[in-house]
Ligand code: OGA
């Protein structure tokens with residue numbers, strides 16, 4: 374595998390190889406800073422025993438999911454030291470030699486551990502300026518044996534982020550007008566899939582010509598993201614690309630995914646997002662994708678279905694099949710979800 378990290382480290386790299394040349398639609402304006410504040414969810418209020426405080430946050434969450442598909446979560450209870458350590462260990466993974474990393478090279482999209490480059494290097498016509506490691510950490514926990522100490526940190530991080538995910542799932546259940554535990558039960562969240570992803574974006578000599586990750590939506594219910602303090606994430610908001618910056622330190626950046634769009638019968642649409650690169654410093658993002666059980670067939674919640682929005686809006690399939698379809702192809706915006714729209 375030809376990692377972009379190795380490429381970026383080659384001496385005198387002044388131009389990107391042509392296979393990395395990504396052209397955005399020329400009618401598309403460059404990203405700007407958001408006009409409105411990115412919604413903020415205070416997790417301690419969302420999970421509060423005080424019904425008034427909780428219901429206020431539920432309303433916020435409803436707005437964030439409907440209008441943005443994106444929000445930052447503060448007071449989430451995951452220790453700052455753990456967040457810093459997981460970033461450090463993630464950096465250490467990419468500092469392993471090519472020989473060491475080769476053991477984890479991806480063969481199949483459902484491999485529990487897969488190291489790769491671009492999005493799907495077997496299918497991509499244009500390559501993206503990104504290397505990645507994806508690890509399934511739930512319902513079975515997996516972890517590469519290197520770097521040293523990675524396992525303990527990853528296990529703790531996946532447990533703690535799953536608690537946050539559970540609080541959000543319960544909040545979303547309420548904000549959709551359902552019983553608090555409805556989503557957990559309907560989607561078998563206790564045995565839900567959790568994928569831990571490290572994205573590594575090395576400095577790029579021509580950052581305006583390359584793309585870290587192209588516009589896409591995530592396949593799960595929602596995704597939690599932190600990074601090494603370097604910006605690069607952009608989301609599509611009201612038809613325009615906006616930079617995600619000036620967020621609270623140590624917050625989780627959360628975006629809604631395709632399975633939530635299906636479950637909510639289109640009320641909460643998965644948000645398109647992308648990652649751009651820079652020519653100065655490496656950017657690392659650490660992402661946790663939270664989904665239903667791989668065996669669950671996600672369908673719109675019956676309470677959210679009426680004559681106008683009939684349940685036939687999507688072809689129903691197991692999450693596992695959806696995941697294979699989404700990960701096994703090139704990615705262009707929301708093509709995976711569009712493919713199963715009726
Ligand atoms: C992803 C993703 C964005 C980023 O991993 O799905 O969208 O900022 N990452 O790295």
Ligand code: NI
Pocket residue numbers: 589590591596646
């Ligand atoms: Ni994504």
